[in-house]
Amino acid sequence: MSVKEKFNKEEESVNFIEEIIQKDLEQGRNDGRIHTRFPPEPNGYLHIGHAKAILLSYNIAKKYNGKFNLRFDDTNPETEDYKYVEAIKEDLRWLGIDWEDREFYASDYFEQLYQWAEELIRRGYAYVCELSPEEMAKLRGTPKQPGQSPYRDRPIEESLDLFRRMRAGEFPDNSMTLRAKIDMASPNMHMRDPVMYRIKHKTHFRQGDKWCIYPTYDWTHGQSDYIEGITHSLCTLEFEVHRPLYDWFIDRIKEIDTEKPKDYRPRQIEFARLNLNYTVMSKRKLLRLVQEGYVSGWDDPRMPTLAGLRRRGYTPEAIKLFIEKVGYAKRENIIDISLLEWAAREDLNKRAQRIMGVIDPLKVVITNYPDGMVEYMEAINNPEKPDAGTRKVPFSKVIYIERSDFMENPPKKFYRLAPGREVRLRYAYWIKCTDVIKDENGNIIEIHATYDPQTRGGHNPPDGRKVKATLHWVSAQHAIPVEVRLYDRLFLKPDPDDVPEGKDFTDSINPNSLVVKTAYVEPFVKDAKPGDKFQFERVGYFCVDPDSTDEKLVFNRTVTLKDEWSKIAKKQKK
């Protein structure tokens, strides 16, 4: 059986990366071993774009019976911290990623990297350069003009001596670097003698003050993959131009490390990163949103971070569904946020407990219903999941309905409550609006209605009458007030970065991306715990926020339900 037949179910097509992997497998590369990795830098939180990268590498390892490593690329002590390591691990676990015992740190390879660097110097492949950062930038040249360094022909022994003294701490920050000696005329700027080591007298969060020289990412990344036996290094497009450099480094290492088989080396394959409209995805910008207080933190439910999405009410399954629909290719893309929202609804529809909750209450008095009477109506917990059973919802003379479910002068196609009109109260009774009570300013403050005892449970009456709408409701005396946080997209523009001169992405922040209200919900939710998910029927999906206390529950709106009427209303406005 061919590799293709073994792994592809009939008719199923695989992305271009798996195609390459299947070819490698067919050719027996690396003895059929598949080993991938996810290499985050611990300087920020993971976002939905990272989920795309993680799931690719993780799923490939799983599908092809390979291994998956988690490796922190912690080569820059200035921005990295344990708090990010912990946050990243928590998000990965939540996503269902299992790296077993393979949690690695590039900083653990610093000594090996250093030894290789010395060997590169001895072989004439690297030299110590004393250009300042500004001078180096200037002397790098332009894509058309070759660059230069006055130090590239420095004697090997001199470089070796200086490099050792760099490590020993004899020189100040930025005074010199170790550079690979490659090609100062290369049209690929990354080949113009890239920096391998820089001097930073900074404490590293794991290495402490052991080092004052730190390897650059370019010198560290590929070699770390090599050390770990990674067979396929999957990364985003911007590293495409780095690949020749990584291959060059590996070629040099292969000259030193001759024990390993010839094909033992990582193959880098690049794919397009995920972009979502109406949000920003760069760590730098997300950090600014946090630091400048536009959001409450990395886990603010409006953030595209995994922590934010989790708090918003997304499940790992919804994230995976979304990523699966997005797919992997090399062309730049901007995914419509509606696909993410679709994934949330698709997933939550199947799992969410239904309840009734009124966000914007309008009091309804059922005038012919006995004072003081309470009935407990049976309601279905989840129509998509019959095993979920039913619950009892209290009903009484005074209830709240959604203000938007009543109109005094209903336009065409408005099916809900209006003067003289009859509607169904879900699981309860049919009611007919008899009076509209207003305050002195003409605002509607109360509705009077009568109910039909024959419709108990919400069932159709024997006379064959029909209603066009079913409303959600809560019994006023039984309802629990809760805080609801209604979220909308964080930015008003599809591309927040598309701004005129002098402006930046924060200018298009949506001032109404968070609206806080008090809602009234049925007593069923009273013991809900943070993370519990509900569908408020006819309204949307909500998730209990960790800010909840014994006194007050807080709900985050994950996403609204699809709303036919709002579409019609919008069209009627035009």
Add this chain to the structure above:
RNA sequence: UGACCUGUGGUGUAAUGGUAGCACAGCGGACUCUGGAUCCGCUAGUCCAGGUUCGAAUCCUGGCAGGUCAGCCA
């Protein structure tokens, strides 16, 4: 501008020389105790120009458009 990469409905993504398919969005309908869900249908696409071929989204040439790179960030 130099190198590298990429161009398929509005947005994503398949088709690997042989009927351009799927999903999201949009539009219409059926059904419904959620205007939810479900079901059915419709609109809409191969960047352009040549060439190879019986046949090109696919191969070749030349354009055009977009992206990436010129940190001692990753």
